[in-house]
Amino acid sequence: MYRGMYYYGFDWTVVLLIIGMLLSMAASAKLKSTFSTFRRIGSMSGMTGAEAARRILQRAGIYDVQVVPIKGELTDHYDPRTKKVALSEPIYNQSSLAAVGVAAHECGHAVQHATNYAPLSIRSAIVPIANLGSTMAWPLFVLGLIMSFRPLLNLGIVLFMGAVLFQLVTLPVEFNASSRALKLLQADGILAEQEVRGARKVLGAAALTYVAALAASVLQLLRLVILAGGRDRD
Numbered sequence: 001m002y003r004g005m006y007y008y009g010f011d012w013t014v015v016l017l018i019i020g021m022l023l024s025m026a027a028s029a030k031l032k033s034t035f036s037t038f039r040r041i042g043s044m045s046g047m048t049g050a051e052a053a054r055r056i057l058q059r060a061g062i063y064d065v066q067v068v069p070i071k072g073e074l075t076d077h078y079d080p081r082t083k084k085v086a087l088s089e090p091i092y093n094q095s096s097l098a099a100v101g102v103a104a105h106e107c108g109h110a111v112q113h114a115t116n117y118a119p120l121s122i123r124s125a126i127v128p129i130a131n132l133g134s135t136m137a138w139p140l141f142v143l144g145l146i147m148s149f150r151p152l153l154n155l156g157i158v159l160f161m162g163a164v165l166f167q168l169v170t171l172p173v174e175f176n177a178s179s180r181a182l183k184l185l186q187a188d189g190i191l192a193e194q195e196v197r198g199a200r201k202v203l204g205a206a207a208l209t210y211v212a213a214l215a216a217s218v219l220q221l222l223r224l225v226i227l228a229g230g231r232d233r234d
């Protein structure tokens with residue numbers, strides 16, 4: 001018998017999901033608009049994202065990391081396993097403030113990797129837990145609800161916490177990569193001071209999407225805890 005949370009035919013905790021979704025949508029809309037503004041402003045040096053990335057890596061004394069183009073939009077990332085700074089084609093080929101800023105950010109991750117930046121190592125270490133959490137938490141939780149079996153609900157919640165922890169550790173990694181990027185861009189003279197301000201806006205908007213994702217996950221976690229508590233009262 002469904003009671004408690006479902007007794008009135010409406011699971012109000014869905015509101016938490018909706019708030020999380022709206023936060024994520026707002027952050028990604030902000031990123032898209034900031035990005036489209038600064039991809040139209042060319043850098044004075046005329047350096048493309050790829051050229052800027054190679055220069056930054058060289059200046060940082062990193063010679064074993066490749067800069068490669070990849071398909072898609074905003075698919076840019078640093079892969080620590082293959083030691084590749086992968087830049088989406090527009091970022092790779094263009095010399096806009098957005099392109100140079102994003103390219104430098106990914107190099108920031110390469111520098112973190114080369115210098116054994118602790119949050120990056122922690123983040124890599126909890127990837128398996130996070131993956132397990134994001135795939136298994138809900139199925140186990142729902143099964144726990146159906147069976148009214150508290151240990152299963154708890155296991156679902158703990159697994160989901162693993163996914164939330166991953167997103168939490170992602171924040172210092174991302175903020176640090178961006179602050180390194182902006183310093184490197186200015187120190188190397190790739191961007192002038194007023195241009196760095198534009199790149200900072202792009203990277204700030206990108207960082208905001210990670211904050212929104214974390215907030216959405218925390219709200220989901222709260223929802224699980226409330227739903228599990230609701231079962232207890234039955």
Ligand SMILES: [Zn+2]
Pocket residue numbers: 105106109173174177
């Ligand atoms: Zn990043």
